[in-house]
Amino acid sequence: MSLKDSYESYRKNGIFFVITGPSGVGKTTIMDHTLESDERLAYSISHTTRDRRPEEVDGEDYYFVDREEFEGFRKEDRFLEWAEIYGDYYGTSREEIDRIKREGRDPFLDIDVQGAAQLRADPSVNPVFVFLAPPSLEELERRIDNRGAESPEVKEKRMGVAREELSRIPEFDYLIVNEKLKRAVEELEAVIKAERLKV
Ligand code: 5GP
Secondary structure (H helix, E strand, C coil): CCHHHHHHHHCCCCCCEEEECCCCCCHHHHHHHHHHCCCCEEECCEEECCCCCCCCCECCCEEECCHHHHHHHHHCCCEEEEEEECCEEEEEEHHHHHHHHHCCCEEEEECCHHHHHHHHCCCCCCCEEEEEECCCHHHHHHHHHHHCCCCHHHHHHHHHHHHHHHCCHHHCCEEEECCCHHHHHHHHHHHHHHHHHCC
16 A cells, blocks of 8 residues: 555545534525535535425425425435424435445535434434534524515524524534634635544
């Protein structure tokens, strides 16, 4: 084995990066920027029972399925983790992660705190957990308002869930505050770089 190959053998491959944070914090934007500049990362496409938004593509943003199909998957233990969020189901399928690993890439997951807790308890995976936080609750509320289309009840519910999620930051490995997009992207890239250099 060449020295270079032996160095590679010291490093982990197929590192799981789990990104969690309250809805409205800018997770999708930050993750999209990071994915653009990093070919080794592969976005893990979740299954969901929620309705597709107009700009979303089935099989790219999510695999959109009905409740029956989702429950079938659950019964067959085909999800690595899953959660019910605002009345809809979301889950990461084992097949999706296997696909990414077969490509020799690092799974990049956008999941909620409940899903993150399931992965933490699963000895078969050893992810890097990153929490993306808003600079303040007021700023989070402003961002949710800017997205529009939320009724006051839904908004209040999202803010309540956000407060609960923020209280779970100590369970994570890294905390990135999204005050400025460019800085948050750089910090996430720094985390990824450092984790890949670990022996
Ligand atoms: P949205 O409906 O806005 O796309 O996502 C709502 C929430 O579901 C976000 O917090 C997102 O991180 C979470 N989510 C998306 N996919 C999954 C998944 O596969 N598992 C879990 N546990 N949460 C997910």
